[in-house]
Amino acid sequence: MRINSLYLQLLLPFVIITGVHAQQITVDSAAAPVKKDTSYLRFFRGTKKYECSIASVVVPAAMLGYGIATFEYGPLRNLDHSTKNEIVEDNQTFHTKVDDYLRYAPALSVYALNAMGIHGAHNFRDRTIILGISTLLMSGTVGGVKTLSHRQRPDGSTFNSFPSGHTATAFMGAEFMRMEYKDVSPWYGVYGYAVATATGVLRMYNNRHWLSDVVAGAGLGILSTKAAYWVFPKMESIFTKKDGKNSMHPIAMPTYSPDTKSVGVSIVFFPGS
Template sequence: MKPIFRIWIIMALLPLNNLLAQQLSPKDTIASTKVENLKFHYKQLIIPSALIAYGVIGLESDDLKLFNAIIKEEVNENIDSKITLDDFSQFAPAISVYALNFGGIKGKNNFKDRSIILATSYLLMGSSVYTLKNTTKVERPDKSSFNSFPSGHTANAFAGAEFLWQEYRDVSIWYGISGYLVATGTGMFRIYNDRHWFTDVVAGAGIGILSTKIAYWIFPYIDNHIFKSKKNVRSTMIAPFYNGNQMGVGMILNLK
């Protein structure tokens, strides 16, 4: 098995590592709607930090740049035509949370809370990706622009995958694993379509995971200080968007 495929398999199975790192207690039940159950633990930082660090080191490391070039060469030899599935698959894990709930499979948090969490995650992820793209100015493999690092599509997909994992891990870990598989596939397509280097994708994955984790950790503060008047909020709607060049998320609060 080639090293590249070993790395992708490891990234796809990240939820199993998360499960061990988070050390769920008996209080974390399926019926729970209190996001406070997700407590901060330094072990939860290991995987996303390592992914981000790999990408950042790759900005200056000749060895990692060479590895990027080798992967690009191998992929380009086998490309027949581009597959634009990644433009849509990046949103699939996050949308799945709402689809599952609509289908009657309840997750950890109610509609309003999880929407606020997802919006917070996208805000953190989007601002981080935008800042790094405009700071590092790495040329894309297809030489179309100088905003390759990190991969925004991959960050978006992994943010959604971690969101799906957190909301439905107590129902079945396979929901979370499926989200990570889709996110990993999104990253692979970004490389296949010659839009990103391997280091871009790895860093994007780490940023996405970490953004969602932070969103869950700080939600109690946001809920108590920004959305403290819960009686005034009737419903929340959140929807991602992509116009071919930009991506983001919109949130609408229906107030009394």
Template sequence: MRKIILLVFLYSVPFTCFAQEIKDRDSIAVDTLQNIKFNYKQVVIPAVLIGYGFWGMESGQIKNFNHQIRDKITDIDQKTTIDDFSRWAPAASVYALNAFGVEGKNNLKDRSVIFVTSYVIMGGTVFGLKSVTHMERPDGTSNNSFPSGHTAAAFAGAEFLYQEYKDKSIWYGIAGYAVATGTGLFRMYNNRHWLTDVAAGAGIGIMSTKIAYWIYPYVNRTLFGGKESKSTSFIAPSYNGKQLSLCFVKIF
């Protein structure tokens, strides 16, 4: 009998890399962007999660706890691939909700730039840390365990979903974070990551999206001169745990 039952609400299709051509006839002026302002309180939770992850790399007590958690939830004979899909669900839901007429905080162009900026920050941070920490995975297959890229992507999307739809209903954000949490748990269940990897990945994902919102005015001025652009192209990194790839996004 399983000791732990995980319930994850998944309501989108998976994607690893996409090329998108979107027409936004009703886009509003950039000056009306509803951005979030920096507040030190917003960084407390992600900073604690990231700090816990780094602390666990040196603390023998936390390392022992990592092994205890792994032994309790890992079933080596039965694995699942749901985490490969669920990591994209929160971010994809932002566009799915808009497609069904539930408008978010920002227009299509603004939120797309924020989304890509977030994933550039997240992907670069995750890839950089994996390259320098060389932490062995629980299953011993490689030395790129820290931090969890799947979890980082899921939480970056969850924060994106929360920021865009928190004024509509707090439950959109709760659902996104539930899916992201489930993604992290499944990474441990599949014996691919330690608890500290997942915690750090969650913190990096949340922080990346917050930073993307904070710096959007600067990104907008740099890329578009503070004016709306009819056609925009982006290149964003994607990391699947083994290799780094680039995703092309084009917005019309």
């Protein structure tokens, strides 16, 4: 049961952040009821009801939980192997490096759209800080879980398969794009999630990840961005002067790189406005 306790320790920050967030937004939603939206685009639209819904946190958490469950529940792990066998059997010679670049497309698209004059919810400074927080949460958690899980990749190359870092990066960016443009058009979110899904699928077709690696990576990426959007205004209020002007305050955050197996510290500044 040691592996379960380690996972609980890693997930605790997300549980605390999302739990407090859910408690706060439930009060807001009770004060301002919103007409029910039955369209599938409600998951990408900026309606207050959806943002206040517990489901916005439960779904990615369940995805992450599914991946963790494959370490204890045999039938789910068997699904990993059967899915891998079907993919490899039909695509034995398939290989591409597109997923190495596609994972960054959703996040970069946010900056490209702003450069074209299609502005999102935040200015350059604020969205960059939010993306930085998301990346630190995601990369740190992915690196730690990869080390602790020690799962062999389906191609047998290394023992850092779980969860998929490429997929986590892609879905982190997809949720980042959705949050920035949800009030402009839900189709931006649809695009981001479509690209992220393609990244996860390609990781399996390249025989680099199991199905559960991809599902868990997607959930972790989404949770990282949701946590960042909740943390950012709290951090900003701490480092904002009473007169409304931001002072130049550095924030040190630990980082971990699973590729180079190195640790470091990132310094984020809140410059004057």
